[in-house]
Amino acid sequence: MHDIRAIRDNPQAYVAGWSSRGVEDAQSVVDRILALDVDLRAAQTRGQDALAKRNAASKAIGAAMGKKDMAEADRLKAEVETLKSDIAEAGEAETAKGAELRDLLAGLKNLAADNVPDGEDENDNVEVLKWGEPRTTGPAKDHADLGEALGLLDFEAAAKMSGSRFAVLKGQLARLERAIGQFMLDLQTDQHGYLEVNPPLLVRDEAMFGTGQLPKFAEDLFAAGEFSPADLRSDAVIDLLAEYSGNRIMAEAMVGTRSLASLGIDDSDAAGELPRQMAALNARLKDVVKDGSLADKRWLIPTAEVSLTNLVREQILSEDEVAEPMRLTALTPCFRAEAGSAGRDTRGLIRQHQFSKVEMVSICRPEDSEAEHERMTGCAEAVLQALELPYRKVLLCKGDMGFSAQKTYDLEVWLPSQNTYREISSCSNCGDFQARRMDARFKRAGEKKTEFLHTLNGSGLAVGRTLVAVMENYQQEDGSIAVPKALLPYMGGLTTVGSVSN
Structure with missing residues (x-):
């Protein structure tokens, strides 16, 4: 959500900011916001003035009746009735204009940070670094072919019970996926100081609104009831x-x-x-x-970002509680309708309706969020480095960032079968954008005024896509998959994922 006072004080900054993020005719949008703001404040003023006049007239009625001036009392009573109608009309106008203004602001993206590059789409993103040596020699099978050949990955059975974009994992491959998730959760909690949380998977409208999924992206969500x-x-x-x-x-x-x-x-x-x-x-x-x-009615979470970030909704924290950033993590199933991805990654595990992910969320003071963003991204990178998976780090341009983000790094892992890097983690600093939608604030020591918190979120990592990367980067000539060293403690002695018979 956006601060109407900031828009009022510097409208051209918002015209420029939203234009750079792909909002069409941002000048007209800002003009409409300011017009609604004027109408809303005018309605509030009319209501307040009418209320003050009604209160004064009500007191005057008593005085007139005390003087036995019934004519004046009757005149004042008629005036009070008229003022009651004026108050009601002003209230209705205030409600209508307020709702229209809130709905308009709720559908507008966060502004980008100053150090985010201009650009329209992924082609304008900026590569920050590369890590590891991609496998570029020898034939590389697609993960779906590998899994099906081993008899451990079944898309047909999943389609019969659930439709497209679902999968059944069996035996050693199911164990490998479980190992990946457990390893990542242990890494983020034991080494990086994140607090493990087991949050709800079903949330109300307000929680989805708070992190920016509603109202704009309802078509990408699954609803229950x-x-x-x-x-x-x-x-x-x-x-x-x-x-x-x-x-x-x-x-x-x-x-x-x-x-x-x-x-x-x-x-x-x-x-x-x-x-x-x-x-x-x-x-x-x-x-x-x-x-x-x-x-x-509830919504199935598309990411644990929703549940974790909403843990501070409608709260005022003390400065002591965020003197160090509040760091939370969860390994949960995630559910996405993928309404806008028709025809993309229809085969395999890259883009599923149901998948698991280790999510990281940080809640902090405004002055700490930039450093926390770098730290969070490093925590996601540590997973890829521990698994010895080649990747690159990319700073997203203004046109490619998510709705709530003001700055985002994507991590893209190397997939040999595609001979390219594919996104496996997205780490975003949302500034106070989500906190305003959730009314999540803190109070500095000795201060009466509260401030909005800053929120950050990142994948640490997407389990299914990590499984894809492990399968493809660790495939062997006989079609089996070697287990990365970091995962051996979680595999019960298995060093290779082979066939169902094993």
């Missing part, structure tokens, strides 16, 4: 959606009672837009839900 369009085809629901969206035709299309063709929307285009609209509007339906099932 969410209504489908078939459950929503009632006049009351359509009326509510129409009132909220201002477009009854779109409301009817959302719930499936009107064809998309009537809106001039092609089915392929609508596939992404309508679910996104439905997810954003779901929270508006509580007034027409009678059975309470909507109140039980």
Whole structure:
């Protein structure tokens, strides 16, 4: 979330900042923000003035009645009734403008740090370093071929029960994946000082909003207990959606009672837009839900960043609690719909709907976040170095960073079968962006004023992608996979991952 006072004080900084991050017509966006801000403050002033006048008139009524001036008392009573109406109208305007302003600000990306390079996409990212020597000689099998040939990786069985982008790991390969996750968790807790946390995997809207997944990226999430369009085809629901969206035709299309063709929307285009609209509007339906099932809706976490960062939501910490950064880590399953990745990495373990990841989160004072970002990235690099996996470190440009980030390093591991580096970790400093959305603050010793915390998150690492890298970089001529030295203590004596019969 953004500080409206900062936008008010220096609007051109936000025009430039959002333009550099790909926001179209950022000048119009800022103009709209400032106009809503003016309208909101005007409504607040009208309400306050009307309330003061009503209070004064109410006191004057008593004085007039004490003097037995009934005509004056009646006039004042009429004035009070008019002022009550003025107060109500001002309150409605304040609520409407406030909601519109909050919704607009909530959908806008974080501004980039000053030392982030300009650029539009991954082609403009800046390589910071390379570590290790990539394997470039000899044939290299894809991890999916390796796993299937060993009988330890089964995509067909997973597809039958769950659909595409799922996998079944068996035997020694399942153990290898478990070993990787356990090794990474032990490394981050024992050597790097992170506190292990076992957090919830299902969270409310507010938690997703706090870290920036909602409302903008609802289509990338999995929801439990969410209504489908078939459950929503009632006049009351359509009326509510129409009132909220201002477009009854779109409301009817959302719930499936009107064809998309009537809106001039092609089915392929609508596939992404309508679910996104439905997810954003779901929270508006509580007034027409009678059975309470909507109140039980939860989101499956796309990363433990959501759960870990929200541990400080709506809190005011003492400076002592963050004198050293609060460092948290968790090994959890993660769930992503991958709505925007159609056709990408459809085969193998690179882009799955369900995967495991060791997440790192830091909560700190503003002056500590830049150094903490470098440290966190180093903690992720340490995993790759311990596993002796070649990688490169990349500083993302403004156009390629995630929604909540102000600065991001990506770590990309070498995959021999693709003869290239692929992302395996992303470490971001979010500044106070998420803290504002969560109302997470701290108070310095001797100060009355509170400040927003800074939050950081990073993968340490994605377990599935690390398994892919180990399989491909440690494959042997006979099709087996050598176990990296760092993982041997976790493998029960196994030094090689072979076939099911082993």
